[in-house]
Amino acid sequence: MAAIHLQNLVKHFGGFAAIKQMDLEIRDKEFMALLGPSGCGKSTTMNIIAGMENPSSGRVMFDGVDVSQVPMGKRGVGFVFQNYAIFTHMTVRQNLAYGLKVRRLPPKEIEEKVAKIAGLLQLEPYLDRPAAKLSVNILQRLAIGRSAAVNPSIFLLDEPLSNVDAAFRAVMRTELKHLQREFGQTMVYVTHDQLEAMTMADRIAVMDHGLLQQVGSPLEVYNNPCNTFVARFLGAPGMNLIAGTVIEQNGSLAVDCGPAGRSEALPAPLAAGLRKAGAKEVFFGVRPEDLEFASEGGAGLSMPVVFVERIGPRAILHLAAGDRTAKIVSENLVAVTTGERLRLVPRPGRVRLFDAGSGRAILEV
Numbered sequence: 175m176a177a178i179h180l181q182n183l184v185k186h187f188g189g190f191a192a193i194k195q196m197d198l199e200i201r202d203k204e205f206m207a208l209l210g211p212s213g214c215g216k217s218t219t220m221n222i223i224a225g226m227e228n229p230s231s232g233r234v235m236f237d238g239v240d241v242s243q244v245p246m247g248k249r250g251v252g253f254v255f256q257n258y259a260i261f262t263h264m265t266v267r268q269n270l271a272y273g274l275k276v277r278r279l280p281p282k283e284i285e286e287k288v289a290k291i292a293g294l295l296q297l298e299p300y301l302d303r304p305a306a307k308l309s310v311n312i313l314q315r316l317a318i319g320r321s322a323a324v325n326p327s328i329f330l331l332d333e334p335l336s337n338v339d340a341a342f343r344a345v346m347r348t349e350l351k352h353l354q355r356e357f358g359q360t361m362v363y364v365t366h367d368q369l370e371a372m373t374m375a376d377r378i379a380v381m382d383h384g385l386l387q388q389v390g391s392p393l394e395v396y397n398n399p400c401n402t403f404v405a406r407f408l409g410a411p412g413m414n415l416i417a418g419t420v421i422e423q424n425g426s427l428a429v430d431c432g433p434a435g436r437s438e439a440l441p442a443p444l445a446a447g448l449r450k451a452g453a454k455e456v457f458f459g460v461r462p463e464d465l466e467f468a469s470e471g472g473a474g475l476s477m478p479v480v481f482v483e484r485i486g487p488r489a490i491l492h493l494a495a496g497d498r499t500a501k502i503v504s505e506n507l508v509a510v511t512t513g514e515r516l517r518l519v520p521r522p523g524r525v526r527l528f529d530a531g532s533g534r535a536i537l538e539v
């Protein structure tokens with residue numbers, strides 16, 4: 175068992191609050207990604223879990239036991255940093271065996287464990303090479319292997335893939351997930367890359383400015399962001415948020431987005447949520463892949479294309495009407511040209527609304 179509970183965590187550096195308040199439960203054997211922009215407090219949170227930093231207040235619990243005062247070496251956590259920390263004077267095999275030797279495991283067991291981890295991380299061809307001669311990609315794979323070899327029940331990884339190249343990063347995303355399943359560890363993974371978080375994590379904890387914004391499965395946070403920060407931060411491009419005013423329309427509610435047009439009648443549960451919240455000024459939120467072309471004349475947004483960004487067979491259309499902007503992602507937008515005005519409606523069930531003042535999502539009722 176290795177569940178982690180951060181209780182009312184606060185961390186100040188002098189007068190600066192790097193973590194303003196944080197309460198987070200990470201389940202046993204869970205792959206949790208801490209995701210957020212640079213400076214939001216991800217590494218500080220990680221360092222506190224590892225015991226490298228002490229919280230200013232609050233507690234760190236492992237399986238219900240308070241470890242806040244337990245030194246790093248005694249917490250039984252594995253830690254991999256952005257900059258690989260390996261012994262360059264040793265071979266790959268010696269590096270992988272190092273932690274096991276320190277723990278005085280029998281040589282036969284060490285050999286078996288090294289073989290297993292080398293197999294999982296595809297390090298077999300390099301086993302007898304000096305670490306000093308390895309590429310950056312393989313060095314980072316070795317750093318992960320060395321920490322994983324001792325099979326810590328809690329494995330912390332702080333941006334481990336940020337220095338490796340894009341193709342290798344894609345391979346490592348699959349391998350890390352596989353490694354975690356194989357070893358059954360609780361893994362906490364710090365990243366500012368939403369793709370890494372979305373592809374690997376069981377749940378994502380999204381942070382901004384020292385505060386936890388939302389915790390949920392990748393699809394939960396992607397489909398139902400709790401505020402405009404999460405809506406924009408997840409997705410490439412992020413969710414379209416078009417400023418508008420709530421209006422009565424034929425007994426229902428709609429959103430008037432000024433020069434960008436006006437929405438169709440909102441679905442009843444969302445309209446009920448709006449009435450309950452009493453919000454007037456909102457952001458009309460829809461993911462770029464959820465906007466569809468509509469026939470002329472009906473309700474829907476109407477915006478000209480200002481730029482077409484092609485990425486192989488895929489295209490991102492940039493639209494703008496006055497100060498309102500939106501993007502559409504599609505696989506087959508070959509015929510669309512700059513200047514063309516498009517009429518758009520969201521796919522059924524894909525509209526999200528946010529209060530313009532607080533940025534919070536309007537819940538369906």
Ligand SMILES: Nc1ncnc2c1ncn2[C@@H]1O[C@H](COP(=O)(O)OP(=O)(O)OP(=O)(O)O)[C@@H](O)[C@H]1O
Nearest residue numbers: 187190192210211212213214215216217218219366
């Ligand atoms: N030892 C320290 N002393 C003073 N300020 C610090 C210290 N460590 C971190 N900070 C500040 O706390 C804030 C959070 O830092 P942290 O490294 O946790 O962010 P992060 O989300 O991991 O971002 P990054 O990916 O850039 O490291 C930043 O503003 C950082 O400058």
